[in-house]
Amino acid sequence: MADSVEVKVPDIGDFTDVPVIEILVDVGQEIAEEDPLVTLESDKATMDVPAPQAGVVRELKVALGDRVSEGTPILVLEPLSTDGGPPAAVTEEPAPPPPAEEPVERGDIHAQVVVLGAGPGGYTAAFRAADLGLKTVLVERYEKLGGVCLNVGCIPSKALLHIARVISEAEESASFGVRFGEPAVDLDALRAWKTSVVDKLTGGLAGLARQRKVEVVRGTGRFTGPHTLDVDGTSVSFDHAIIAVGSSAIELPGVSGMDSTDALELERVPERLLVVGGGIIGLELATVFDALGSRITVVELMDQLIPGCDADLVRPLHKRVAGRYEAIHLGTTVDSIDTSAYDTILVAVGRRPNGALIGAEAAGVAVDERGFIAVDEQLRTNVAHIHAIGDVVGGPMLAHKATHEGKVAAEVIAGHDVTFDARSIPSVAYTDPEVAWTGLNETEAKAQGTAYEKATFPWAASGRALGLGRPEGLTKLLVDPQTQRVLGAGMVGVSAGDLIAEVVHAIEMGAEAEDIALSIHPHPTLSETVAFAAELAEGTITDLYAPKREKARAS
Template sequence: MTMTPMTFDLIVLGSGPGGYAAAFRAADLGLKVAMIERHPVIGGVCLNVGCIPSKALLHVAGKIRMADEDAHGVTYAKPQIDLEAIRHHRQSTVDTLTGNLALMAKGRQVEIFHGEGHFLSANRIQVTQHNETQHLEFKHAIIAVGSRAIRLPFVPYDDPRILDATSALQLERIPKHMLVLGGGIIGLEMATVYQALGAQITVAELGDQIMTGADKDLVRVFEQSNKDRMTFLTKTQVTDIQATPESLVVQLKDQEGERQLEVDAVLVAVGRSPNGKKAGIADIGVKIDDRGFVITDEQCRTSVPNIFAIGDVTHGPMLAHKASHQGHIAAEVIAGQKVDFQPLAIPSIAYTFPEVAWVGLTETAAKAQNIAVKSAVFPWSASGRAIASGITKGKTKLIYDEASERVLGAGIVGAHAGELLGEMTLAIEFGATLEDIALTIHAHPSLHESVGLAAELGAGTITDLPNKQAVKRQSI
């Protein structure tokens, strides 16, 4: 006897930040929704093995780092590291959030199916778990299958000393010397954690700078702040890794030639690849590009009209907050609303020490696109709050259109930089000018005051720094 498949208004394949945001929004709009998740716990990479657990570990790393820094008259004892307690903090953070997600799914009557989802047609999908298969039918579907870590052919992944972003979070042991292969945000955040816990860190980046995407002047502050803690090798290619009983022997190639480096662990963090070629997506007519990205329009709709895609599997930055906003848009379009996904600015934050945060147009991108911009940079060495807090190694930068003085981008490096970025993101979305920000009263003394002071600097009204635009009084 064949059972009639269950039918839903919407099925969301994937339960990460984009997937659950879409499912919950659609349920709130009155749709009958199901969500398919291949892992036992919902929440996707971000909540389970990504953004959230890494931030829990970075919080611990920050506490350790505080003990190493000059406390202006206060001396701390050397921290005692309890890896088991740190792992417990990481996991309890994850469990709290995923548990809350499960409760919200239940409250919204979003049905969850655990297993591998595979499209059979534009209206039918199968879910397989433990050799048992169930078929589901749907009016609409949202593809939220995310991305996976890129694997390199020469890396001996079966060696436990080879780590990726997921296994590194487990903190099974702290190596004496760890090579981070890739100078992106993920690699640098985990480098920050392991360095605080006692590892010597070397970062090898193929490009000409670490933290690609951020302007070099911001990255330079980070590098200078960590020059005694980490070694940064740019324009450096790792061509081979050989595992020996004593160490991992890494072959490096740079402008000066080839050399070897012996380390105790290698963290491979060279980027992520979209999962668009999986789950039978292409088989049902959904167009994907050569790299595996699903092609969508401004409503997150794919080439198949009733199927949408969001998150890492679509073009654009692979960031959880991009995915969640796309999830809302897709759900609202399916529910009949006329909305589009057209952000002017998507913020990026490296939760390192110091933090590096940027949004909108960078100076590097403006130069590449021949856009005439100027920048106004306020140094934290002139910030009362930064001086009082001993965190003067930082800066706040506004990038604006040369003619209209409309703010097009911004960047901050320094303590809590990510928390200061929201105002600039909002300013870009609202089309604010330097004058708009300069005339907004910012609290004194505060770090966010540096945003207002940067605007005053660009507008020529600043009094907290020498004002080159000031009108000089003429003698009578």
């Protein structure tokens, strides 16, 4: 038999006595150079130990749970000959291949790509980079991956909004002849269910990271140079970096209250709740607490709820919540409200980017006075090997925007000729009713002087909406008056957020209204309201009498 090589734990920085959490090979298995052998986990990172050369595993010298340090034997490997034939004898362990030329001295951990922040944009970027064959490290300050969205944002809020809708539907069914008793809400059980939803997703991400051999380093990361980060005392060096540090809730000076993260903890249901901010976050949480029994007051500085959204989309939502809430104050500042009359105040006045919190100046990355980091169409910052994505680069602060940017950044680093050039990024308020829009809206068209034609289909003419007892919605398309190409869309009603994707696709592919109108939609569904709006734009609708197609032009 050929002389065997004892494979030992290599230099793993300052880590000692770390547990073996996964053994990735079996005795008798043939492995290639750099194949992972075992996975180690410290309090800050998970790391794989790679094979120094190709060979056949003859003996395992560690078991799950064993604690190891640099130099601890892992296994015995019988090397393969260089031509791939039977194992060949060696007189000593071969030297590792020479490292690639590095711009700086390596840190405790080195990667081709470091992603700072493990929210939807960050973990997507890390996974895509790993899939493209790049050694990737993902730095995250919290214990669980997923960032604000999965842990204290999009996912737990939508779980609670589902419960709110169930409660409301049970209440409203009385008008259809079916009556239920008052709901008995067990807050502990509800909170546990919400947490279980989050845990399933974040646990899945941890598994995906392990499968892709993405090394997760836990701690708060700050740049210490153009190719280095400090993560709570661990130095991480990199060839390329992707900044994906997200945003934080804005606090109002002089206003003491909870933010969205606090609200989602669901510690109690206040009798009277003042929601400061009538945007998407404030209204979604108001929807939850209203269903659970709180008396809601909303105060909004601007002259409508969901500022920036078209007024005709907001109107059905406003009408519904005005009949359920104690009060809605528009064009009003919070200091004009007697806040002492409320048990709890929820502050939801927006979010600010975290660009100023990561020591970006040490890497030479420019951060503006608001905390944003400017990037080009390939998501590069002013430092060519450092990219940035998500909330920190401006534009809509949306998880689905960040994930697409994350893929682009990873692919650019891998040498692909790609850019982020989305024609349409949808926005959704998961209120009751939901409000969704994408592409050009009327507010923007009028401000820009862009000509458009509008076609609006009322859900009062939708058999599906009537059958649901929710005919207050509408679906609207904006089209180019010359080409009839779809420019934008908006809708309000049950499941509007699920309907908007069709128009996102239409805008991305440059579709005309006719393309949608001629696509057979299932009946009776809410999705056919999109087709009906397209038929209105084309002048071919039969489900409404429309002798003259509505036209509107920017003034």
